[in-house]
Amino acid sequence: MENQQEGPVRRESGPKRRVGVRPVLIASVAGCAVLGGVLVLLPRERSAEPAAPSPGAMAMAAVGSGVPAALPGLAELIDERKEAVRARPEDATSWAVLGAAYVERGRRLADPAYYPRAEKALRTSLSVRPRRNTRALAGLAALSNARRDFPAARRWGEAALKLEPRRWTTYPLLIDAYTGLGEYKAAKRTLDRLSGLHSGPAVLARAAAVYRDRGWREDAAASLTDASAGAQAPAERAAYLERAGQLAFERGDLDVALRHFREAVRLDPDQRAAQAGQGRTLAALGRTTEALNAYRAALAEQPCPQYALELGELYESLGMPEAARVRYGLLRERVRRAAADGADEELVLGRFEADHGDPKAAVRRLRAEWRRQPGTEVADALGWALYRAGEPEEALRFALSATDPEPGGGVRDAVSMYHRGMIERNLKHHGAARRHLTEALRINPHFSPLHAPMARAAVEALGEPPDEGVPEMDDGAD
Secondary structure: OOOOOOOOOOOOOOOOOOOOOOOOOOOOOOOOOEEOOEEOOOOOOOOOOOOOOOHHHHHHHHHHHOOOOOHHHHHHHHHHHHHHHHHOOOOHHHHHHHHHHHHHHHHHHOOOOHHHHHHHHHHHHHHHOOOOOHHHHHHHHHHHHHOOOHHHHHHHHHHHHHHOOOOOOHHHHHHHHHHHOOOHHHHHHHHHHHHHHOOOHHHHHHHHHHHHHOOOHHHHHHHHHHHHHHOOOHHHHHHHHHHHHHHHHHOOOHHHHHHHHHHHHHHOOOOHHHHHHHHHHHHHOOOHHHHHHHHHHHHHHOOOHHHHHHHHHHHHHOOOHHHHHHHHHHHHHHHHHHHHOOOOOHHHHHHHHHHHOOHHHHHHHHHHHHHHOOOHHHHHHHHHHHHHOOOHHHHHHHHHHHHOHHHHOOOOOHHHHHHHHHHHHHOOOHHHHHHHHHHHHHHOOOOOOOHHHHHHHHHHHHOOOOOOOOOOOOOOOO
């Protein structure tokens, strides 16, 4: 499968829809029971409607199948499982479910304080049942992904898969781990195996993430549309719509992005990532007051360092440095708290330091991150930090790695193309710089309130390409 052609003719640049990740039509089947040749006739009474599952039961089903869960349901599930393990301390399954629920709650609230509790519960499950405890191993893989510890996530995920190769919910955990480590071929192989085992919204959403990383944006968007249409629970559907909004924003489809983000928040008011997405999109549309309100609302309930960085840069672009500094201070505080709870926020801190702090410190942090987990995002951030620190030659090597179609599959988003173009401009590779800066603005003219105007100014300064026959310095790379 590794040497297989990556896909047939694509609509934009991706393959036609894969077998195994198509929407599945679910048919209801009616039957009668005949036992010992006797037909049992029941009185003709209208049966009572089955009771709707409790929020905790819905969260249990979501956590068990690796899909997003609603916050109220997670709170109920955590309380139920805490009672269960108090009553039965040897209940390995309840310990594992409690740990998985803590992971999901911490992820949804951007609160790493839940992660030590999750780890304690999951390790207790393993100590109670040290053999064939797939649920605890998968929980530790999910915890490691949430902490951005992708080597550990791969280790735990592969151990879980070895125990139960046909347990489909382990495969998405490994896809995330392989992607974070820059092992894109392994991620694609794992998706292919997952698609052969299971179908449905969760698999479609995971496929969309892999397609996006390979540059197959149209296929990613189609998969997310199918995933959100097939999702049953509002929180799950809202999560897929938020991802669709992200993808639409990356493509510069602002109206589509805003529609997805708004619908996600309507379905799940706790969907803070979609609220921050509204802020990002409204800022790009020039609706600044609404953008600030959306960002502030998201940060108030989910103080994610990335949202703090985005809001700070928006304030900076508006000439409000004091307000920006407040948000940058929040970013530093949240990164410190995350580190204390075993979570890795070095990537966002490195990005912040490169543009708003100490670029040399950013280089040190991101070099360590690159040695540990060399994914495309880290390559892009490290290349930019090196450029900001005055080392453009080495910076270009990482920028090329981040935008090379071969390892990552050609995601070539606006930010990474902007970074590459600015580095090439500094090195006087004018032709390449003009191409890549222009491509960044073509992909999304509003990719950043601070950097998109700089990209436009740089393209204008580079001017038109020279007349044919006039040499121009270029690295010749695309």
